[in-house]
Every structure is written in structure tokens, then in C-alpha cells.
Amino acid sequence: DTEVTQTPKHLVMGMTNKKSLKCEQHMGHRAMYWYKQKAKKPPELMFVYSYEKLSINESVPSRFSPECPNSSLLNLHLHALQPEDSALYLCASSDVGDYGYTFGSGTRLTVV
């Protein structure tokens, strides 16, 4: 079992819905990440949190809103998404400055 837990595993949402993706880790990692992965493509970085502060935003549209309530939790709030936002959303964590990330199993999102 992965040590980074993501919920839900699957999500179908309409373009007017608001939903949240959740990520939790208890490895004591102080860096957490959101990635988006389309089919047959590599993961693309969206956001990086370091010590619970947003340190990198890869010019992600504002319909994606990250939140880091504490050192173990990372959320991604979704609002007014488009069908092209359908993808696998991966959370990862690591020690700060360590590039060997542990990924969660992802949330497969479908926007209809």
C-alpha cells in the first residue's frame, strides 16, 4: 500500500460542481506536490508546498485551488472545471530538498 493516501480514487463532476481532492501522508515529509497526468503523458507539476507554504504554482488556472491545512494534509479544490481537465491527479511528498518522491495512487477525474 502506498504511504501517500489520496481520496477519492475516482471522481466524476459536472462543469458547475465544486469538489475537493484530498491527500494525506504520515511520513513526516514537509514537501508536498500536486501533479496532473494525461493519458500516455508524463506527470506535469501543478503546485509545490514546502513547510505548509505554497512555494511553486506552475501557472495553474484559478479553477484549481490548493490548500495545505497542516504538514500531513494537502487538498486541491476544484471549481468550474472544463472537460479537458479530465486526468489523473497525483499527490506526492518528500523531505524538503529530496527529489525521491513518494506518489499517492491518484484520483482519476472525469469532467462532464
Next chain:
Amino acid sequence: RKEVEQDPGPFNVPEGATVAFNCTYSNSASQSFFWYRQDCRKEPKLLMSVYSSGNEDGRFTAQLNRASQYISLLIRDSKLSDSATYLCVVEGLSGGYNKLIFGAGTRLAVHP
């Protein structure tokens, strides 16, 4: 030129074969290098870090040539369970900060 380039494959090999994957990267200042494995519809999992001295983990051997900016992964005695996509990943400076940069992946299919 892509920051991390890999042969997309697929590599179709029989069980027991030896297979080698190659990867090149463009940023000579990169310091950390990895191979991740990703099964179909699953999350990427860290397979091994790559060091200049080369490193081996069972049937897997990774090599780094900094002068040529080239990384390799050798799999000996292939098993059916090795079938997956292998992602070459490089830590590099992009957009003003350090982050993991993923290659597009090389698909391996091992058949009986």
C-alpha cells in the same frame, strides 16, 4: 529540444531477455537523477536513484554519464512483471526553481 528525452518504445522482449533504456537530459547543472516505474493506470513508483558511479539493485543497473548527459537503465533476466512504463526523471532548474522533470517514458512489454 526536450529537457529529458527517452525512446518511447514499446520494447517487446521475451522473458529472460536483457533490455536497456537510454535517456538524455539538457541541463548540465542537474544534480539528481532517477528512474521511476509506472504501471498502467497506477502512480509512478521510484525504482532507483542514479549515481555517477553506477548502481545496481538486483536485476536492475543504472548508469549516469555526466559528460554526455546520458542516463541508462539495464534490466537483466526480464520477468513478465517488469512490463510497465519506465520514466527517466531529472532534477533541474526550470522556470526559476528546481523541480523534477519527467521524460515521456519508455514502454516495456515482456512476453512469455
